[in-house]
Amino acid sequence: MKILLAGGNVVSMDTAVGDLDRGDVLIEDGVIVEVAERIDAPDAEVIDATDRIVMPGFVDNHRHTWQTAFRGVGADWTFPEWAAAMHGTAKPHYQPEDVYVGTLLGRLEALHSGVTTMLDWYHVAQSHEHEDAAVAALRDAPGRSIFCLGAGWGTPDPVDDDIRRVRSDLPGDGPVTMALGLRGPEDTSMDTVDRELKLAAELGLRTSLHTVASGTQRPIAELHAHGLLRETTTFVHANGISDEELRMLADAGSSVSISPDVELKMGFGSPMTGRALAAGLRPTLSIDDVPSAAGDMFSAMRTAFAAQRGLDGGLNSHDLLEFTTIDAAASCGLDARTGSITPGKDADIILLRTDDLTVFPVTDPADTIVSAGHPGLVDTVLVAGRVVKRDGALVGADLPALKTRLTASRDRIAAAAGIPLDGTWRPQPESK
Incomplete structure (x- = not known):
C-alpha cells in the first residue's frame, strides 16, 4: 500500500x-x-x-498514564502532596479495569495531540492482572508504545520473576515493547541497582530512573563510583544534579528526560534543559502526569523554552523540536525507526x-x-x-463509551478512597 x-x-x-x-x-x-x-x-x-x-510525530519518554482519570485535580499540588494523593490514597483502590481504561484513554489522548511514540512509566502495580490490563490498553491503542514496568513500586522484591513474565509477553519489536523502571540510589541499595541493570541487560531492555538531588546528595556520582551508569538508561528530571554529574551522564551516553511543567509546579527546581545541553547531553521532554500538567508536547516545549530563555536567553525553537522528536527517539533506542x-x-x-x-x-x-x-x-x-x-x-475509537468508562472509574475510586471531587482535595503528606 x-x-x-x-x-x-x-x-x-x-x-x-x-x-x-x-x-x-x-x-x-x-x-x-x-x-x-x-x-x-x-x-x-x-x-x-x-x-x-x-x-x-512527537516522542514522550515518560508518562504515568494510569492516572488519566484524575486529570487536573493536582494542578497546585507539591510533589509530597502528589505522592500522598496518587500513591497513598488513590492507588490502593485501583482495579485492573481502572488501569485499562485510564491507560487507553491516556494513550489515545497522546495520539490525538501528535505523540506517536510514548513510554508508559507504570508504577501502579497491585497484581499481575493490573500489569496485563496496562499492556492490553497499550495494544488496543494504535500507537507505538513502551511499557516501562517500574520495579519496587508495589511489585514483589525481588522483581526478576515479574519482569521476566511481562517480557515473555512482549518479546519483539512490535508496536508495544518493554523497558524496566529502575529504583535509584535514593530508594534502594547499589546492589539492587546492579542486579536490576544486569536483569535488564540480560533481557535486552532499556531502563528509566527517576532522580532529583538536593543539598549534598550526589546520586549520579554514587552510581558512577559503582560503575552503574549506562547508555541505555534515561534519567527522569535530574533537578539539582551538579554540572560534574551531568557530564558523567554525557560521558556514559545516558539520556535525561525533563518534565518542565511538573518540575516547576511541584517544587523540583528549574528544569535542567540548558545545563544538560551545556554538559554535552541531548535533553528530552516528557509530560509526567496529567493530574498536574497538560498532556501534550506543545505545552511542555513552551514551558521548557520560556523557562530556559528566562534564565539565560539560551535555546532556539528548533532545539525544542529535536528534544521532542529525534533526541527522544534516541533515548528510547528507536532513532533508527522513528x-x-x-x-x-x-x-x-x-x-x-x-x-x-x-x-x-x-x-x-x-x-x-x-x-x-x-x-x-x-x-x-x-x-x-x-x-x-x-x-x-x-479513527475507529469509540470515545463516548470510553469516556463513560473513565468517568465511572474515577467516581468509583474516589468513593472508595474518600476523595472529594469538588476541587477541595488537598492531600496530606506523611510526616517524617
Whole structure:
C-alpha cells in the first residue's frame, strides 16, 4: 500500500533531507521511501497536505498514564502532596479495569495531540492482572508504545520473576515493547541497582530512573563510583544534579528526560534543559502526569523554552523540536525507526494545520510550533504508515463509551478512597 502526503511544508528533523516549503512524502507498506519537492505516484492514496506542516510525530519518554482519570485535580499540588494523593490514597483502590481504561484513554489522548511514540512509566502495580490490563490498553491503542514496568513500586522484591513474565509477553519489536523502571540510589541499595541493570541487560531492555538531588546528595556520582551508569538508561528530571554529574551522564551516553511543567509546579527546581545541553547531553521532554500538567508536547516545549530563555536567553525553537522528536527517539533506542522523516524509517508522521487562526500566517514553522502550537492543530496522525487520526478525529475509537468508562472509574475510586471531587482535595503528606 502506498500513501502520498502531497504539498505540505515538510519539517523533516533530518539534516540530510532538510526542510521543504512545499514537499511530498511517499510511504510504502508503512515505511518512508522518498521525500522530495514533487513525487509522481499515481498508484498511491493521496493525503492533501496543503496548508499543513508535515513533521515527525512527537516522542514522550515518560508518562504515568494510569492516572488519566484524575486529570487536573493536582494542578497546585507539591510533589509530597502528589505522592500522598496518587500513591497513598488513590492507588490502593485501583482495579485492573481502572488501569485499562485510564491507560487507553491516556494513550489515545497522546495520539490525538501528535505523540506517536510514548513510554508508559507504570508504577501502579497491585497484581499481575493490573500489569496485563496496562499492556492490553497499550495494544488496543494504535500507537507505538513502551511499557516501562517500574520495579519496587508495589511489585514483589525481588522483581526478576515479574519482569521476566511481562517480557515473555512482549518479546519483539512490535508496536508495544518493554523497558524496566529502575529504583535509584535514593530508594534502594547499589546492589539492587546492579542486579536490576544486569536483569535488564540480560533481557535486552532499556531502563528509566527517576532522580532529583538536593543539598549534598550526589546520586549520579554514587552510581558512577559503582560503575552503574549506562547508555541505555534515561534519567527522569535530574533537578539539582551538579554540572560534574551531568557530564558523567554525557560521558556514559545516558539520556535525561525533563518534565518542565511538573518540575516547576511541584517544587523540583528549574528544569535542567540548558545545563544538560551545556554538559554535552541531548535533553528530552516528557509530560509526567496529567493530574498536574497538560498532556501534550506543545505545552511542555513552551514551558521548557520560556523557562530556559528566562534564565539565560539560551535555546532556539528548533532545539525544542529535536528534544521532542529525534533526541527522544534516541533515548528510547528507536532513532533508527522513528523521530525524523527519513527514507527507510517508519512513517510516524503528523500533519499540523497552518490555516488555523491561532497560528495563521505561518512564516517559520519551527517558531510557530514551539511558540503557539496546540493539540487543535493536529489534523492527521500516521503511525508506521497507518492513519490513526484523520481530519482532526481519531479513527475507529469509540470515545463516548470510553469516556463513560473513565468517568465511572474515577467516581468509583474516589468513593472508595474518600476523595472529594469538588476541587477541595488537598492531600496530606506523611510526616517524617
